[in-house]
Amino acid sequence: MNWLKAMVLHNQASIESFPLTYIDFDKPFPQRNEVLVRIKCCGVCRTDLHIIEGELPTVKIPLIVGHQIIGVIEDIGDNVDHGFINMRVGIPWLYWSCGECKYCKAGLENLCDNALFTGYSVDGGYAEYIVAHKDFIHKIPVGLDDLHAAPLLCGGAIGYRALKLTRLLGVEEGKLGLFGFGSSAHMIIQVAISHGLDVYVFTRSKLRQEHAISLGAIWASGPMDDPGVKLDAAIVFAPAGWVAVEALKKLDKGGRLVLAGIYMSPIEKLDYDLLWLEREIKSVANVTRRDVREFLDEAAKIRIKTTVTAYPLKDANKALYDLKHGKLKGSAVLKVS
Ligand SMILES: [Zn+2]
Ligand SMILES: [Zn+2]
Structure with missing residues (x-):
């Protein structure tokens, strides 16, 4: 199949109008250094709401938001080791950093001048698939289940x-x-x-x-x-x-x-x-890959407890509405597959 199901934003609007539409969208193909991830779930973050409602300007429309993605690698592009296939990984807000600006060179890729952000400058996780750069995905430790691992990737x-x-x-x-x-x-x-x-x-x-x-x-x-x-x-x-x-x-x-x-x-x-x-x-602004990896390891080690409310992907508008109106217990997570 060359398409995927996604909740897509075409026009920024108040969440009360349920602006995300559940449609077929082009399925991405992994290029050199990229992996194709079949998304299992995606956390719902307040930043998603800010993007949808226009408090943050859009850089890409139509857009799939979502940057707390847990999924499994299904396919790889050139120059990616076969060992990546079937690996369970997380994709956070930092989708890519340049490695060349003064911030990246100083270990501050969270401040990178040329960074790309998941679910903002590139399509994110309110969908069945995403492609990501092999160096910017994070192996999810055993002991963290999908739903409870998702909120670790941003707020955590x-x-x-x-x-x-x-x-x-x-x-x-x-x-x-x-x-x-x-x-x-x-x-x-x-x-x-x-x-x-x-x-x-x-x-x-x-x-x-x-x-x-x-x-x-x-x-x-x-x-x-x-x-x-x-x-x-x-x-x-x-x-x-x-x-x-x-x-x-x-x-x-x-x-x-x-x-x-x-x-x-x-x-x-x-x-x-x-x-x-x-x-x-x-x-504090954003996170580095090191922050994410250290935190995931610590979270698994101490068996961190997170409170999660699950919604089907189709109900992303409802999840965001509940987040906005304080009707949630813990973090909202969209179950995709
Ligand atoms: Zn976030
Ligand atoms: Zn940089």
């Missing part, structure tokens, strides 16, 4: 990069604050605790506070509340500038605040006192 991996940037991994002991406790944070708390960190969680939702405690948080309360200790580092997942200020107030001397969101409302008033004594702020 970006959260892991944020955790690395706190510089608390590998220290003897450390106090880490997590501000906001959604999909990404509920994965990262498990990694942080496995590294021996004490984790304090700040969220207004009582339900999420309870969830955090059940996963091993030492303390969970609202972002304005005082945990009674100073934090060595904090990660802000909430897209609100005022939360970043609250997090800074709780940092110890030399502490680092990591901002993990791709969007945040303005940080309006920042007293210099909050930065004084070598406190610092760092944002």
